[in-house]
Amino acid sequence: MKAIQIQQFGSAEQLKLTELPKPELKPGEVLVRNRAAGINPIDWKTCSGGGAAPFIGDLPFIPGWEFAGTVEAVADDVTEFSAGDEVFGFINFPHRAGCFAEYVAAPVSQISHRPQELPVTEASGLGLAGLTAWQALFSKGQLKPDQQLLVLAGAGGVGHLAVQLGKWIGARVIATASAQNHDFVKSLGADIVVDYQQDSIARHVNNVDLVLDGVGGTTGIDALKCVKPRGTLITLPTVTKDEVIAAGEKLKVNVQPIRVEPNSRQLDQLAGLYADKKLRLSIAGTYPLEQVAQAFESSQTGRTKGKLVLTID
Ligand SMILES: NC(=O)c1ccc[n+]([C@@H]2O[C@H](COP(=O)([O-])OP(=O)(O)OC[C@H]3O[C@@H](n4cnc5c(N)ncnc54)[C@H](OP(=O)(O)O)[C@@H]3O)[C@@H](O)[C@H]2O)c1
Incomplete structure (x- = not known):
């Protein structure tokens, strides 16, 4: 081969x-x-x-x-x-x-x-990013309907699925993206898209229950100011997790790192959402x-x- x-x-x-x-x-x-x-x-x-x-x-x-x-x-x-x-x-x-x-x-x-409705190309890209979004929002983040979710890097592989999964569960979804990707992220269902290149996210957003941090480092640390008391930030990039956790301790925000895990039941659920046209890749x-x-x-x-x-x- x-x-x-x-x-x-x-x-x-x-x-x-x-x-x-x-x-x-x-x-x-x-x-x-x-x-x-x-x-x-x-x-x-x-x-x-x-x-x-x-x-x-x-x-x-x-x-x-x-x-x-x-x-x-x-x-x-x-x-x-x-x-x-x-x-x-x-x-x-x-x-x-x-x-x-x-x-x-x-x-x-x-x-x-x-499933037939999930084309082979899309299926090949759904596993890692889809399971990361699923496990961050639902397994670790315990996201509930009517809560506020902030997705940093809403246009990326994980982020664009997280925006849709957040809307599917019934949350209010705010996402960051550069201006060129705003229409894309809004088309996924985001209620508000913030241009992170123009301003600090903390000047626009507050009181969120959960942050999915797909960027890490100073961007993740800045987003801690958006989280409500006892809220949670899940940080994806492993190399900067320690600095984000340390900054979270100072602000009393619960920062959790994650390592995505294979899970066939969750893959079934993602494929089912795709087949029902509730998720696209x-x-x-x-x-x-x-x-x-x-x-x-x-x-x-x-x-x-x-x-x-x-x-x-
Ligand atoms: N721990 C884990 O288990 C796990 C699992 C999956 C991924 N990850 C990590 O999580 C990160 C994201 O993964 P991914 O697959 O989603 O990456 P990706 O697809 O490469 O992300 C690209 C996106 O990031 C956005 N972006 C770049 N800088 C940004 C910033 N400062 N603020 C907001 N958006 C920004 C870009 O949007 P614009 O063009 O609009 O700027 C672009 O759409 C990577 O570091 C990856 O290694 C970790």
Whole structure:
């Protein structure tokens, strides 16, 4: 099979298209003929030696944690899926998953059936960002109807799904985005969009119950002033979590870091919302597998509107 592999951590030049044997199935796994794989900032962070690199073990390494494709074979003990099933998933994180490849061995406990209404490209980008938004808003953040949610980076991969999930649960949603993305974020249902490039968010927003901080650092710290007493800020970027937590302690805001976890039940719920037209995934761009370096460069600009996807057909 064709796969993208790195032999050492470093720049995008380390990403090499390689011919490798198909992965071997372990109990509880299915072999998927992969058709698309979502790109996330964690991919280039990890390939450069940061992000999830400490969990990867010995190189070489095939990056990628999310995919959509067709089941080709199942391990002897698997009953939930059979050959020919259309599936998608976010798997093995933060350990190696190998989704930038034509074939993926995926644990059945971390994948979901792909409904017809959810196209393969969109499905491949839904897992990581969708589960992050779900777990931040509902599992950790306990967001309730009529509460106020602030989403920092409302146009990004996680943010554009979080805005929609916040509206779906019945919250009032405020989001930050640059001016060029205001119409996009409003079209997702946001009640108010604030241009973070013009002014401090704290001058416009107060008394929010929950912040989803997709930016971190000084931006996350500034947003602490928007939170009501005993409110919560969930900060996504791991590298700045300690400074945001420390600033939260001073202001008595409950700051929680997060590490997204695979979860097939939550994937089912996301797919169901998609099929019911209550959730959409915006594709910022698609790249063939061999152009993964260009996809990384695009993600590294920090300007992704929705999700980037590698196509593998
Ligand atoms: N801990 C976890 O489990 C976990 C899970 C998922 C993601 N993450 C992390 O969370 C962060 C966001 O992930 P993502 O996939 O959503 O990233 P992304 O898609 O690359 O985010 C890009 C978006 O960020 C916006 N942006 C950039 N700077 C901003 C600022 N100062 N204020 C507001 N918006 C800003 C841009 O909007 P404009 O063009 O409008 O500026 C762009 O739409 C990344 O650092 C990622 O590694 C962590």
